[in-house]
Amino acid sequence: MPRRLVVVGGDAAGMSAASTAKRALGDAIDVLVLERQRWTSYSACGIPYWVAGDVATAGDLVARTPEEHRANGIDVRTGSTVTELDLDAGKVVALTPDGTQSFGYDELLIATGAEPIRPDVPGVESRGIHGVQTLTDGRRVLDALETDPKHVVIVGAGYIGVEMAEACMRRGLETVVVGKHPTPMPTIDDDLGELIAAEMRADGIDVRTSVTVTGFEDDAEGRVRAVVTDQGAIPTDLVILGAGVRARTELAAGAGLPTGIKGALPVDPRGRVDAERHVWAAGDCVETRNRVSGRAAYVPLGTHANKQGWVVGRNLAGVDVAFPGVLGTAMTKVVTLEIARTGLGEQEAADAGFDALVVRIDATTSAGYMPNARSMTIKVVAERSTHRLLGAQIVGREGAALRIDSFALALWNEMTVDELMMTDLGYAPPFASVWDPVQQAARAAATRLGPRA
Amino acid sequence: MPRRLVVVGGDAAGMSAASTAKRALGDAIDVLVLERQRWTSYSACGIPYWVAGDVATAGDLVARTPEEHRANGIDVRTGSTVTELDLDAGKVVALTPDGTQSFGYDELLIATGAEPIRPDVPGVESRGIHGVQTLTDGRRVLDALETDPKHVVIVGAGYIGVEMAEACMRRGLETVVVGKHPTPMPTIDDDLGELIAAEMRADGIDVRTSVTVTGFEDDAEGRVRAVVTDQGAIPTDLVILGAGVRARTELAAGAGLPTGIKGALPVDPRGRVDAERHVWAAGDCVETRNRVSGRAAYVPLGTHANKQGWVVGRNLAGVDVAFPGVLGTAMTKVVTLEIARTGLGEQEAADAGFDALVVRIDATTSAGYMPNARSMTIKVVAERSTHRLLGAQIVGREGAALRIDSFALALWNEMTVDELMMTDLGYAPPFASVWDPVQQAARAAATRLGPRA
Numbered sequence: 001m002p003r004r005l006v007v008v009g010g011d012a013a014g015m016s017a018a019s020t021a022k023r024a025l026g027d028a029i030d031v032l033v034l035e036r037q038r039w040t041s042y043s044a045c046g047i048p049y050w051v052a053g054d055v056a057t058a059g060d061l062v063a064r065t066p067e068e069h070r071a072n073g074i075d076v077r078t079g080s081t082v083t084e085l086d087l088d089a090g091k092v093v094a095l096t097p098d099g100t101q102s103f104g105y106d107e108l109l110i111a112t113g114a115e116p117i118r119p120d121v122p123g124v125e126s127r128g129i130h131g132v133q134t135l136t137d138g139r140r141v142l143d144a145l146e147t148d149p150k151h152v153v154i155v156g157a158g159y160i161g162v163e164m165a166e167a168c169m170r171r172g173l174e175t176v177v178v179g180k181h182p183t184p185m186p187t188i189d190d191d192l193g194e195l196i197a198a199e200m201r202a203d204g205i206d207v208r209t210s211v212t213v214t215g216f217e218d219d220a221e222g223r224v225r226a227v228v229t230d231q232g233a234i235p236t237d238l239v240i241l242g243a244g245v246r247a248r249t250e251l252a253a254g255a256g257l258p259t260g261i262k263g264a265l266p267v268d269p270r271g272r273v274d275a276e277r278h279v280w281a282a283g284d285c286v287e288t289r290n291r292v293s294g295r296a297a298y299v300p301l302g303t304h305a306n307k308q309g310w311v312v313g314r315n316l317a318g319v320d321v322a323f324p325g326v327l328g329t330a331m332t333k334v335v336t337l338e339i340a341r342t343g344l345g346e347q348e349a350a351d352a353g354f355d356a357l358v359v360r361i362d363a364t365t366s367a368g369y370m371p372n373a374r375s376m377t378i379k380v381v382a383e384r385s386t387h388r389l390l391g392a393q394i395v396g397r398e399g400a401a402l403r404i405d406s407f408a409l410a411l412w413n414e415m416t417v418d419e420l421m422m423t424d425l426g427y428a429p430p431f432a433s434v435w436d437p438v439q440q441a442a443r444a445a446a447t448r449l450g451p452r453a
Numbered sequence: 454m455p456r457r458l459v460v461v462g463g464d465a466a467g468m469s470a471a472s473t474a475k476r477a478l479g480d481a482i483d484v485l486v487l488e489r490q491r492w493t494s495y496s497a498c499g500i501p502y503w504v505a506g507d508v509a510t511a512g513d514l515v516a517r518t519p520e521e522h523r524a525n526g527i528d529v530r531t532g533s534t535v536t537e538l539d540l541d542a543g544k545v546v547a548l549t550p551d552g553t554q555s556f557g558y559d560e561l562l563i564a565t566g567a568e569p570i571r572p573d574v575p576g577v578e579s580r581g582i583h584g585v586q587t588l589t590d591g592r593r594v595l596d597a598l599e600t601d602p603k604h605v606v607i608v609g610a611g612y613i614g615v616e617m618a619e620a621c622m623r624r625g626l627e628t629v630v631v632g633k634h635p636t637p638m639p640t641i642d643d644d645l646g647e648l649i650a651a652e653m654r655a656d657g658i659d660v661r662t663s664v665t666v667t668g669f670e671d672d673a674e675g676r677v678r679a680v681v682t683d684q685g686a687i688p689t690d691l692v693i694l695g696a697g698v699r700a701r702t703e704l705a706a707g708a709g710l711p712t713g714i715k716g717a718l719p720v721d722p723r724g725r726v727d728a729e730r731h732v733w734a735a736g737d738c739v740e741t742r743n744r745v746s747g748r749a750a751y752v753p754l755g756t757h758a759n760k761q762g763w764v765v766g767r768n769l770a771g772v773d774v775a776f777p778g779v780l781g782t783a784m785t786k787v788v789t790l791e792i793a794r795t796g797l798g799e800q801e802a803a804d805a806g807f808d809a810l811v812v813r814i815d816a817t818t819s820a821g822y823m824p825n826a827r828s829m830t831i832k833v834v835a836e837r838s839t840h841r842l843l844g845a846q847i848v849g850r851e852g853a854a855l856r857i858d859s860f861a862l863a864l865w866n867e868m869t870v871d872e873l874m875m876t877d878l879g880y881a882p883p884f885a886s887v888w889d890p891v892q893q894a895a896r897a898a899a900t901r902l903g904p905r906a
Contacts, residue, residue, distance in 0.1 A: 012887065046822055046882050060822040063887075159881075291877075302887045303880035319904050324875050331879040340879055369499055369513040402855045404879045405891070409862035412876050422777050423865050424744075426784040426793055426857045427756035428612075429499050434465065434516075434755045438858070451772050 013283025020313025161242025473766025
């Protein structure tokens, strides 16, 4: 008798686990995936580029279709919404195209993902207010754009908010972004956030910061017509919610599982929620650990979801691997401005109890004399007593953002800024100065810190 | 009485040490730099881009002029060729614009750099055969191009050879590159080298591999008119030597100092050649250590020269810092093809005694669905028993090469491919797939290696 794995949710984490386990175990495991929508294994992160027109169809964002998964021996049921988890009986109940069905399991993986945070204010249920989390959400935004709106307000200036603002601006809409924080992208320190705000404004996006949304006004047909804020109403035809997401875990909570930050499920490094009852979880619905602060964190991101799913799949196949936690590495682009961060920002380092030095340098993306040299600003946070790197942030032009990976790997290995400045990074005039920007920043920090005690 | 530092050679290593020591010690040190040419602190690596026309003037390649160094309190004497080192007496003899002079020192830094290897074959002293090492060399090549040659042969297909081939091709010359190795860029494994050859040929460069140069023919005026090889003569108007460099250490050897690989001076990690007699060396004239193989290596590169100079400068100032060795990271670009490597290649790993796995993957520089996605090929070498990364090579389009830094930092920290695949690298569709190409390659290696014993 093969073991039976039931996976709730068919996106990155769920399908990654399903595929990994099936590939390793073959006929020794039956894998059933229940997905409420019609897609599997898609890139939610790609939605802003689909809306912008860079990506032609939703299908382009799908890494593997339900049919392709089925061809690999995975029983994928789309249009199937799980309504109940019975962890003691070892079964799930789902509303499927064939009616309500019950499925027993030996192993259960909860991979229900995240959902956009909807501000708890009057009018938030008006028509014309869209989140951006699933391909269905993306389709709804594109349908709304077909109706030729003139104005859009993006509520929230995080990654999705900023990316959607660019997409809407490029489609010719009068675009307003409102955010609570004093600058766009709250995970970027305010001094660099100012550079992002300046870029967005130069691109014609109306960025309004330190603004709190207090409600939405709608018209007689229930369609949104204004975003109401503590600084007045902003008339609009369309609203996009970019105020972040929270874990989609009502189902798990309903089954009595504990939830943590933003509703996410605490899991052990193997992805186990409840080892005794064979319950696993992965992806945007789980908590993880920030390796720098040592604290629990909620970082819903496709790159983690894929790895966490892989970890669960390997463990199901009897190979002991662990998800090692995250650094909080993230990146994006606004028109030609590249933005990246990893580890702790200035305030985060203080909050985590570090006595930190902060340095900020300007550099160029290639040797300064090369025609492709572009400007970039790097900020580095380092612990004073140990000289250990704690975090880095980058804002700059083409060729800037990828350098965050060097900081991420330095952080991962708990390197000091002194050691980082002496490493052997790539050098050639089209790509870097003779001191790479990463090493210029590390050197600036090391110099300011002085010789170690 | 201030101590007196004499530096022989005013490029990257020499001026970096001079500036670092002067900045730290101020009036407590007198710094005299003797430089045989007229420039200081210039980028030799930038010469191909100057020849190509990307960089307008030699001055653009100069990071700091003699005048600027003098304003910082460093006594720079250009046009001053040191002819003798008397290490027992603690003095150097130089031929200066004011005649032969002798300078006493408390500390001596040898930073004499490298010189192009001139093949030891008949006719190599003909006119029209140029190395590319100093700005004077670059000026001579540009002067030669002014005479409107139609044909150029580049002897040697290493980094400089390939970069100069592109420069000459872009200036409209019929360009032939001859190399001894079966593919261009001998530090890149042959299978990836084939991709480089294909790119160069598609760009109109005549790449001839596995060819040995046996001599040069000249005309009645002593001007080169053909490169003679074991596969026939190649008529030409101009020859550029791109067959690598060796350390310029006749002076040091003449003073009785031992030399190693390609004539380079063995130094300790602080840059000391002879601690008792206060002799230091740094830059393209010294040996270093490859951290992966543990062996001595000769890697003349501006990025190391700057760091080694800084290390000497700090030690002169009483701060104990060490140059930690190199990984052999290198990168370049041929038209739109980016090329990078770090650590050990397939053959190098075998030579160093490792039982290694080699994997090769194709990936894209950004999410595959993005319009800016470009192809790249990554090759990874890992030790079978430990899963430790030993090296990586990348050949691909825009956005490919910078990823070598991730491999370099993984190597630096002696990471396994299993650990590298689970790190937190930057992810966003314009920059990477949900599994970064680096992690796809590490995952492919980890999968092939299987669970660790």
